[in-house]
Amino acid sequence: MSNSPGQDDADPRGRATRAASEFARYLRTETTGGIILLVATAIALLLANSGLADFYRAVRDTELGPEFLHLNLTVGTWAKDGLLALFFFVVGLELKRELVVGELSQLRKAALPVLAAIGGMIVPAVIALAVAWGEPGYEKAWAIPMATDIAFALGVLAVTASALPTGARVFLLSLAVVDDLGAILVIAIVFTAGFDLVAAAVAVAALALYAYLQHRRVRAWWLYVPLAVITWVAVHSTGIHATIAGVALGLLTRVRPDDGEERAPSVRLEHRLQPWSAGLAVPVFALFAAGISVNGEALGAVFTNPIPLAVMAGLVGGKLIGIFGASWLAVRLGLAGRPDGVYWRDIAALAVLGGVGFTVSLLIAELALPPDAAEEAKAAVLIASAFASLAAAALLLRRGRAHRLADDLST
Structure with missing residues (x-):
């Protein structure tokens, strides 16, 4: 029988147990999603560099949908703007839960991953900007190495770091969630092409109705699904990237269960949608985004042109310097403390893992650069990741x- 909110508050061990269970479930799902994502990427690369390359690109560039509201999009764009909205909805749910009842709700615990994430976004952006300065497209390419891919990072962590303390895993998850929030803000602010006030008004009205239904404890899916579609179409029509609709809806979803309610709506939705996000939405996006040509000429361009070099420098060097440097500085200045049992070498290893940009970095590369330059930048993302x-x-x-050695010696 689930504890009520009051019981959780009175029993910190019960609350901690439930939080650990939620984290374990999240880790398992994202680990599986990371494997599927890796397979999808491999298939994309094989298709793009085989005799099926023309067929692959023809499918990716096929337009589907009505011209009304500019919804005659290519298959690749539907994957980028449509399916990734589901991924960002799940990110919004997780971010809301972390901010309200999770690790990020406690200032002392939240300080280290938040500051580490900020450092892990600023330093890669500065390095990328410095390396690519003056090149065509550098004005937006600096944003490409800012992101950390949750699915890949947690997948690597689960496979290689079972002996690390739980605090290390929670640190990485919290960092990645804050990192995603930063990427979301960059996408919303930097990559907004024009602005349609009428569409924005419709989007705001739809979001307000969603928030009202949540407040009134309405659980009718047949109201929420059309409302989510309306919100997505309206946000798409405003000129803001359509995935922001998913984030906004996730942040408006209720995360605290009522008395007698077994699970809050955000938890129910995460359980239902996260497997679809990790197992379908993100891999399909990768299937159409990661299909780049890999040959001597293309690889030569990646290692000689400033934009892809900037991306690799930002992800590989910038993430390590930014995450580790901000963490060390935060602890040194007394702004935060290290998680129990986590040492500086652990944080350094996790900072290197932060350089796995992938999903969001590929998305930003497509938004920031024209097709040819985007191909080189995406190759750099794959190599750096x-x-x-x-x-x-x-x-x-x-x-x-x-x-493990330390545990054996202590027993």
Whole structure:
């Protein structure tokens, strides 16, 4: 039988147990999603570099949908604007839960991952901007290495770091959630093409109605689904990237259960939608976004042109310097404390893992650059993410052995 909110408040152990259970479930889902995402990426690369390349691009560029409200989009754009809205809805749910009842709701615990995430966004952006300065597209390309991919990062962590303390995993998850919020703000502010006031008014009205229905404890899915579609179409028509609709709806969803209510709406929706997000939406997006040509000429461009070099420098070097540096500075200045049992070498390994940009970095590359330059930037994202994941895996395996040895010596 589930505890009521009052019982949880009175019993910190019960609340901690439920939080740990939620985290374990999230980790399992994202780990599976990371594997599916990796498979989808491999298929995309194989298709784009085989005799089926023309067929692959023809499918990706096929237009579907009515011209009304500019919804005659390509299959690739539907994956980017439509399916990723589901991914960002789940991110919004997780962010709301973390802010209200999770790790980010307690200032002392939230300070370290929040400051680490900020450092992990600012430093890569500054490095990328410095490397690419003056090149066509540098004005927006700096945003590409700012993101950390939750699915890939947690997948690597689950496979390689079972011996690390729970605090290390919670630190990475909280950091990635804040990182996603930063990416969402960048997408909303930097990549807004024009602004339609009428569509914005419709979007605001739809979101207000959603919030009102949540406040009134309405549970009719047949009201929420059309309302979510209306919100997405309206946000798409405003000129703001359509995935912002998903985030907004997630943030407006109720996260505290009422008396006698087994689970809050946000938890119910996460349980139902997260497998679809991690197992379908993100892999399909990767299937159409990661299909880039890999040959000598293309690889030569990646390692010689300033934009892809900026992306790789930002993800590989910038994330490590930003996350570790901000964490060290926050602890040194007394603004935050390290999680129990987590050492600086653990945080350094997690900072390297933060360089796995992937999903959101691929999205920003498509938004920031024209097609040819975007292809090079996406290749840089894939190369940097692969390097970061392999380097982090080696470091985390070593840290896991160190923690197991310490546990054996203490018993």
